[in-house]
Amino acid sequence: MTGPGLDIRLVACAKTFTDGTRALEPLDLDIAAGETVVFLGPSGCGKTTTLRIIAGLERPDPGGRVVFAGRDVTPLPVEKRDIGMVFQSYALFPNMDVAGNVGYGLKVRRIPAVDRRRRVAEMLEMMHITELAARSVDQLSGGQKQRVALARALAVRPRVLLLDEPLTALDAKLREELRIEIDRLLRNLGITAVYVTHDQAEAMALGDRIVVMERGRVAQVGTPREVYLSPANPFVARFIGTLNVVSGEAADGHLHLPGGRLALNGAGSIPASGRLSVAFRPEAVAVIPLINPGDQPHPDGGLIGTVTAAFFLGDHIRLVIDGAGESAIVALAPNHHRFTPGDRVHLAVDGGAMPFAEG
Amino acid sequence: MDRRDTPFLILLALPAVIVFSAFFLLPLARLVMVVGEGRDGLATYAVVLTHPRYLESLVATMVLSAGVTAVTLALCGVVGVFLTRNRFFGQRLVVAMLTLPLSFPGVVVGFMIIMLAGRQGLIGDLTQALTGNRLVFAYSMAGLFVAYVYFSIPRVILTVMAAAEKLDRRVEEAARSLGASTWRVTRDVIIPGLAPALVSSGAICFATAMGAFGTAFTLATRIDVLPMVIYTEFTLNANIAVAASLSIVLGIITWVALAIARSLAGTTVSAAA
Amino acid sequence: MNWRFIVPLFLTLLLCAFLMIPVGLSVTAGLTVNFFQGVESGLTLRWVAEVWRLYEGTIYLSLLIAVSCLGVTLVLGVPMAYVLAKRRSRLTRLLEELLVMPVAVPGLAIALALLITFGGFREFRMSWAFILVGHVLFTLPFMVRAVLAVLSSIDLKGLEEGARSLGAGFFRRFFQVVLPNCKSGIVAGSLMVVTLSVGEFNLTWMLHTPLTKTLPVGLADSYASMRLEIGSAYTLVFFLMLVPLLVALQWLGGPTSPRRRSSIDPNRRRRP
Ligand SMILES: Nc1ncnc2c1ncn2[C@@H]1O[C@H](COP(=O)(O)OP(=O)(O)OP(=O)(O)O)[C@@H](O)[C@H]1O
Ligand SMILES: [Mg+2]
Numbered sequence: 001m002t003g004p005g006l007d008i009r010l011v012a013c014a015k016t017f018t019d020g021t022r023a024l025e026p027l028d029l030d031i032a033a034g035e036t037v038v039f040l041g042p043s044g045c046g047k048t049t050t051l052r053i054i055a056g057l058e059r060p061d062p063g064g065r066v067v068f069a070g071r072d073v074t075p076l077p078v079e080k081r082d083i084g085m086v087f088q089s090y091a092l093f094p095n096m097d098v099a100g101n102v103g104y105g106l107k108v109r110r111i112p113a114v115d116r117r118r119r120v121a122e123m124l125e126m127m128h129i130t131e132l133a134a135r136s137v138d139q140l141s142g143g144q145k146q147r148v149a150l151a152r153a154l155a156v157r158p159r160v161l162l163l164d165e166p167l168t169a170l171d172a173k174l175r176e177e178l179r180i181e182i183d184r185l186l187r188n189l190g191i192t193a194v195y196v197t198h199d200q201a202e203a204m205a206l207g208d209r210i211v212v213m214e215r216g217r218v219a220q221v222g223t224p225r226e227v228y229l230s231p232a233n234p235f236v237a238r239f240i241g242t243l244n245v246v247s248g249e250a251a252d253g254h255l256h257l258p259g260g261r262l263a264l265n266g267a268g269s270i271p272a273s274g275r276l277s278v279a280f281r282p283e284a285v286a287v288i289p290l291i292n293p294g295d296q297p298h299p300d301g302g303l304i305g306t307v308t309a310a311f312f313l314g315d316h317i318r319l320v321i322d323g324a325g326e327s328a329i330v331a332l333a334p335n336h337h338r339f340t341p342g343d344r345v346h347l348a349v350d351g352g353a354m355p356f357a358e359g
Numbered sequence: 360m361d362r363r364d365t366p367f368l369i370l371l372a373l374p375a376v377i378v379f380s381a382f383f384l385l386p387l388a389r390l391v392m393v394v395g396e397g398r399d400g401l402a403t404y405a406v407v408l409t410h411p412r413y414l415e416s417l418v419a420t421m422v423l424s425a426g427v428t429a430v431t432l433a434l435c436g437v438v439g440v441f442l443t444r445n446r447f448f449g450q451r452l453v454v455a456m457l458t459l460p461l462s463f464p465g466v467v468v469g470f471m472i473i474m475l476a477g478r479q480g481l482i483g484d485l486t487q488a489l490t491g492n493r494l495v496f497a498y499s500m501a502g503l504f505v506a507y508v509y510f511s512i513p514r515v516i517l518t519v520m521a522a523a524e525k526l527d528r529r530v531e532e533a534a535r536s537l538g539a540s541t542w543r544v545t546r547d548v549i550i551p552g553l554a555p556a557l558v559s560s561g562a563i564c565f566a567t568a569m570g571a572f573g574t575a576f577t578l579a580t581r582i583d584v585l586p587m588v589i590y591t592e593f594t595l596n597a598n599i600a601v602a603a604s605l606s607i608v609l610g611i612i613t614w615v616a617l618a619i620a621r622s623l624a625g626t627t628v629s630a631a632a
Numbered sequence: 633m634n635w636r637f638i639v640p641l642f643l644t645l646l647l648c649a650f651l652m653i654p655v656g657l658s659v660t661a662g663l664t665v666n667f668f669q670g671v672e673s674g675l676t677l678r679w680v681a682e683v684w685r686l687y688e689g690t691i692y693l694s695l696l697i698a699v700s701c702l703g704v705t706l707v708l709g710v711p712m713a714y715v716l717a718k719r720r721s722r723l724t725r726l727l728e729e730l731l732v733m734p735v736a737v738p739g740l741a742i743a744l745a746l747l748i749t750f751g752g753f754r755e756f757r758m759s760w761a762f763i764l765v766g767h768v769l770f771t772l773p774f775m776v777r778a779v780l781a782v783l784s785s786i787d788l789k790g791l792e793e794g795a796r797s798l799g800a801g802f803f804r805r806f807f808q809v810v811l812p813n814c815k816s817g818i819v820a821g822s823l824m825v826v827t828l829s830v831g832e833f834n835l836t837w838m839l840h841t842p843l844t845k846t847l848p849v850g851l852a853d854s855y856a857s858m859r860l861e862i863g864s865a866y867t868l869v870f871f872l873m874l875v876p877l878l879v880a881l882q883w884l885g886g887p888t889s890p891r892r893r894s895s896i897d898p899n900r901r902r903r904p
Binding site: 055057077079080082083084085087089092093096104105108152153156162 | 786787790791793794795796797798799800801804808809812813815
Binding site: 445512 | 636637640641643644645647648650651652653654655657658661667668704707708709711712714715718719727730731733734736737738739740741742744745746748749750765768769772802803806827831832833834837838848851852855856860863864867870874877878
């Protein structure tokens with residue numbers, strides 16, 4: 001059972017609950033052995049449902065299949081699938097101490113006590129919780145509980161690890177710390193992992209690939225880079241990171257806006273004229289402070305606007321600018337600049353960074 | 360869902376369902392049928408209304424139970440709130456004493472009343488010393504009334520205390536800050552806050568008093584409360600059909616009292632019984 | 633100190649006196665040579681010994697029935713509570729409603745129904761098992777309720793899914809995860825069942841035979857036909873039997889004590 005994970009294939013997995021809720025539209029997905037796939041999406045979009053179908057805690061609607069390493073496991077219940085699972089609520093057994101929890105899966109598999117103890121000690125050490133072995137699980141902090149839950153899930157050497165928002169209940173600092181640890185674990189173990197979250201930073205950091213979901217459908221599957229830089233549609237773009245969307249009249253290769261005009265050279269196939277929306281990320285905007293009241297936008301494309309808010313965030317400054325487009329534009333500036341509300345600025349947008357444009 | 364658990368769950372529920380059906384549902388159905396098999400057939404059900412003795416005992420039992428409920432609620436309401444609002448020396452002991460009789464069966468409660476107001480009772484001794492006349496009321500309706508209050512106090516007080524602890528004192532303080540008098544605060548804030556607890560424990564109190572048998576049996580077989588009448592009809596007169604019809608009527612009354620209370624209080628009343 | 637404190641305090645003490653004085657009188661009477669003459673007549677254990685001679689059998693039978701009743705309600709009630717906690721459907725709600733009916737229906741009616749239905753089975757009618765049946769019907773709801781209360785306060789679904797993800801099948805889950813985690817409910821329910829069974833009279837009086845007398849039946853018998861001192865001594869014996877149960881219940885905590893809540897909620901257990 002040891003060794004690299006196995007590959008998972010979901011075929012036409014849909015889910016309709018008994019009360020008629022359609023939680024998942026038919027979904028096809030291939031997950032490679034050893035890959036970490038993150039399901040990302042807003043609340044209620046069907047992430048947990050998908051994970052539970054992979055786990056065997058829910059059955060897909062008739063016609064759907066779950067295949068582990070070429071073997072159809074659809075009819076197998078969770079206890080026969082040899083997976084590891086980590087829950088948002090930890091689901092630790094209050095009637096057992098930490099070691100008892102970690103060793104439970106081994107006990108179920110009738111591993112001899114000696115081997116069991118050795119394996120438990122190994123897991124506790126891996127999660128840096130050796131000193132907690134004899135503690136009752138009620139006496140653990142949230143972070144410690146989640147470490148125990150991870151150790152418990154991994155103790156049986158599953159070939160698939162399923163994690164449902166394991167860090168959501170923790171505070172920001174702990175979340176970051178454990179995320180790094182989980183990342184290291186998943187890489188070292190080479191296990192196939194499916195990770196559910198609604199936190200895009202977590203998804204970016206952990207996922208080999210991200211599956212963005214929207215109302216029971218897959219909106220996009222891709223590497224973090226693809227999903228961020230080439231979102232398939234406005235929903236994905238907006239869900240991952242901040243997105244500026246400006247609308248205006250397109251004419252002679254430019255989009256005309258209240259504060260000037262933008263060159264449309266990089267924005268793919270777009271209509272030459274008419275009403276048009278263009279989207280770009282804050283970091284695609286170059287901000288230059290203007291000194292003279294009479295300054296004009298750059299002739300090759302540029303916008304002039306007024307700073308309404310400036311947030312110093314340490315490594316950069318986040319600006320909210322009015323007057324350039326019909327609505328506010330968010331832009332990032334290097335931290336050595338100083339901005340105060342009322343400052344006039346010049347904005348240049350990298351045409352290649354406009355992910356999509358709509359008529 | 361975990362549909363494959365279902366056969367196991369049925370297996371687990373089966374013993375209880377079988378035992379319960381065989382020894383409760385089936386006998387209850389027999390009880391209902393026995394009435395129909397009697398001399399007067401289904402008209403036996405009407406006997407409780409047409410026969411003056413049965414009707415009187417039904418009315419007497421209901422009046423007695425209602426009275427016991429009212430007195431117990433009033434006493435326990437005051438004392439229960441007092442005990443949760445004040446801390447004084449010996450308080451834990453007082454609470455322990457007030458809840459000790461919780462586990463006394465009806466017969467023992469009857470005997471307690473005999474000790475208090477029976478022929479050799481304390482009240483008799485005291486009244487004789489004071490007035491020259493022995494006051495003995497244990498073996499009458501009055502004795503039964505006192506006994507049922509004795510029996511009900513521990514149960515009701517526990518429920519009232521649990522509810523009073525959950526009352527939000529800030530609401531009360533707010534009412535006082537608006538100038539409400541103690542009486543108004545009691546009427547407008549405390550009693551409404553306790554209402555669910557009072558309703559549910561009152562219903563249990565009423566139902567228990569209606570159906571109790573041990574206490575009346577200990578005090579006197581001559582007290583004409585409905586359970587005693589049923590017992591007499593069954594054992595002495597062998598009038599099984601009437602005994603069955605009366606006990607069904609009694610069962611329906613207590614069950615309805617609990618059901619009404621539950622719908623009013625919005626909680627599972629029988630849980631606390 | 634004002635009347636708002638004094639009046640209720642007085643009432644409270646009055647109630648205490650009302651409840652406790654008869655208990656004290658009865659204990660005294662049970663140990664007094666002649667209660668009519670008062671304590672001056674001397675203290676004695678004679679009446680207690682007499683009670684033991686006359687009613688020893690009722691005490692053993694009551695204990696036997698209480699323990700058997702506990703066993704049966706555990707076997708029937710705990711699995712039932714688990715089923716009720718796991719499946720909330722119209723059927724299980726109806727089942728729950730039916731199961732608690734013996735609490736609402738007067739014992740007399742249940743006893744009558746049992747007599748009418750099973751009175752003809754002489755062997756059964758004459759044995760203590762007949763009384764046991766009545767006790768089981770009456771106490772089962774308390775066991776089911778106590779266990780159900782704990783099961784609905786814990787994250788049963790989460791715990792079970794955790795166990796399943798580690799490979800545990802149905803019965804392993806039931807015995808290793810569900811049962812240990814509703815221990816507090818089982819203990820509370822058990823104490824309740826034993827206390828109720830030992831004191832049950834309404835049903836038992838109708839179901840008993842001269843050869844199957846329980847303690848409360850014996851009590852009623854002694855109250856009716858023996859001198860006051862013997863009734864009192866018998867009551868004293870009964871109180872002594874209740875003491876361990878009451879201490880255990882107190883230790884678990886009454887419904888108002890915070891310890892009770894923590895014993896129900898395994899996520900908030902006491903720290904050692
Ligand atoms: N057992 C169930 N019965 C009926 N509907 C359900 C059930 N479980 C989930 N749903 C519904 O299915 C949809 C998808 O739920 P799911 O739990 O998969 O969302 P999610 O993406 O995990 O959301 P969250 O981020 O809030 O956890 C929701 O609309 C939810 O209300
Ligand atoms: Mg979810």
